Amino acid sequence: MKKHPSDRANFWHTLWAKNTIGFHQEEISPFLEKYWRYDPKKVFVPLCGKTKDMIWLSQKKHDVIGVEFNETAVRDFFIDKSHKTKQQNNMQIFYNKNIQIYCGDFFALPQINTPLIFDRAALVALSQNLRQQYVNYLKKITPENAEILLITYEYPQHEMPGPPFSIPQKIVQNLYSQYQNVDKLDERNVLDILPMFQQRLSFMKECVYRIH
Template identity: 40%
Template sequence: MKDPEFWHNKWASNQIGFHLPDVNPLLTKYWHATNPRRESRVFVPLCGKSEDLIWLARHHDDVQGVELSKIAVRALFAENLYTPMVTPVTGQHELYQFDELSIYAGDYFTAPISPVDIIYDRAALIAMPEEMRSDYVQRLKSLLAAGGRILLVTLDYPQDEMAGPPFSVPKAEVETLFEGYRVSLLESDEVDAQHPKKAKKGLSRFAEEVWLIESQS
């Protein structure tokens, strides 16, 4: 990944404002839209130590994740009182396994992820600068089995008003990145500068959007 030290330093200094301490309500609200089954294989890119992984593992037998920071991966298991089996794998990756969870510590672009039926992306695409998003999505598509689905959460705001990450990925870019897929907007929670929740960000407009991306092959 470009500038991996940026993310290593974030975790090392505990500057993880992007981390949600609880399960994302958008996941529990919209997961049904992916038509999930217990046997559906699930992948969570750039997963951090997200509690979403624990929720998904309660509902599926095979949940894979990849995370650059070993600090984050180890914290995920430690904070949930799990003792994973740790196995070195190809390249610079380590595989952490506990029951339904398999988390690769290392680079997303080279991790040996097995093909999956559903991908859940809450904070991965929006962590990528514009010049990396196409490669990121190409890799994502290569991991998705025929007929697979992606539940994607993005942000849309004037990029010139905040440097990011998280970055703005507006509707037109989502549709371009996933050209040839069925792209459905499930929710757009938009506020403006008058809204006290977002006013502190200094943004004139801010929307959190939820997408269902469906492979048509």
């Protein structure tokens, strides 16, 4: 049976409510630090959770725009920080000087005019039937020449249901075929550093792509 959008949202709201947010990392993404080579510009972080990668980006003088539909995540991100809120396009926006987070559904976002996009654990969080919709909507709301740094996982999908889902290179290339270049930059084995998957998976790689 097809999942209703509110079921999908409830799945994530339950994880946040139970604080079972294994995807959240205390450290900055090593691939972000290694491959982010851009001068200060606006950067969009879809399905941002409360990732500290946004703090790193803002420290590099980027203006960061995130979207996250779980309010606890957004409030946690801004905890102890002086932020304000405003209402725009029926969405609440939490913001401080360099970071603004739309608290709402990605698929309801207005135009986001950022030339850069950082996707860690967003595409891989989405079930198969939503992925092309996600890529198409991302393309629609960002400028024609926007550039994406995308981080994915690869593992034998039959060994674990996900999320995170395994998205092999061929699928990445198909999903982003509207873009001229889908370049794989690097990969690393991550099973050693992700104990929660060690019992279930025979291998797990993290891969990084530059897409433009």
